[in-house]
Amino acid sequence: MKILVLVDGSKWSQKAALYAFSIARKRNAKVVLFSVLDRREAQAVAVNLAMRSGDIEKLKRFEETVWREMKKSVHDVLSALLELGQKEGINCSIRIAEGSAKEKILSEANSGKYSLVVMGAYGKSGKTRIGSLLEDVVGEIKPPVMIVR
Template sequence: MKILVLIDGSKWSQKAALHGVAVAKKKNAKIVLFSVLDRREAKAVAFNLGARQGDFEKVRSFEEEIWNNMKRDIQDVMSEMLKFCQEEGVNCSIKIVEGIAKDKILEEANSGEYSLVIMGAYGKSGKTRIGSLLEEIAGNVKPPLLIVR
């Protein structure tokens, strides 16, 4: 059995990873911690920062700095989760890709490699309603989908 756990760095995805570890231990399964980095997010934040500072000349440098920070932050989160999995005796690997989250998640989840997909009910925004990514992918994921709250 192979479990795909979607990670976005939020506390909800960390809770999803904890559930993934519990399931993996019971089923002697492998976990793949999966994250998608979307450059459009870095561009939007950089544009807003440039607008606030009234300096659109720096938007490009802001974007690169934000992009590098995003990559470093998710790598740090994933490394911590990988360490936890190893301490728990769970076979685990990390996969970080670039692109549009919905597309990359559906491509990975529906690749035929996974028996279960686990994700948090909410994302990084922390809004009190179900996450928009969940709404976009829920009906299109072929394996069973466990949503953690």
């Protein structure tokens, strides 16, 4: 059995990873902690920063700084979860993809490699309604999906 865990850095996705570890322990399954980085997010933040600073000339520099920080943040979260899983004796690995979250998630989840996909019910915004990415992908994921709240 192989479990794909979608991790966006939110407390909900971290909770999803803990549930996946629990299942993996009982089933002797492998866990893949998966995250997607979308450069469009870095570009949007950079535009906002450039507009606030009043210096649009700094846009490219802001974008590169934000992109570096996004990559570091995702790597740090995944590495911490990986370490936790390995300490618990779980066979786990991390994978980071770049591009559209919806496209990359659907491609990975539907690759035929996974018996289960686990994700948090909410994203980084922490809004009380179901996450918009979840709404976008859950009906198109072929393996069973566990949504953790």
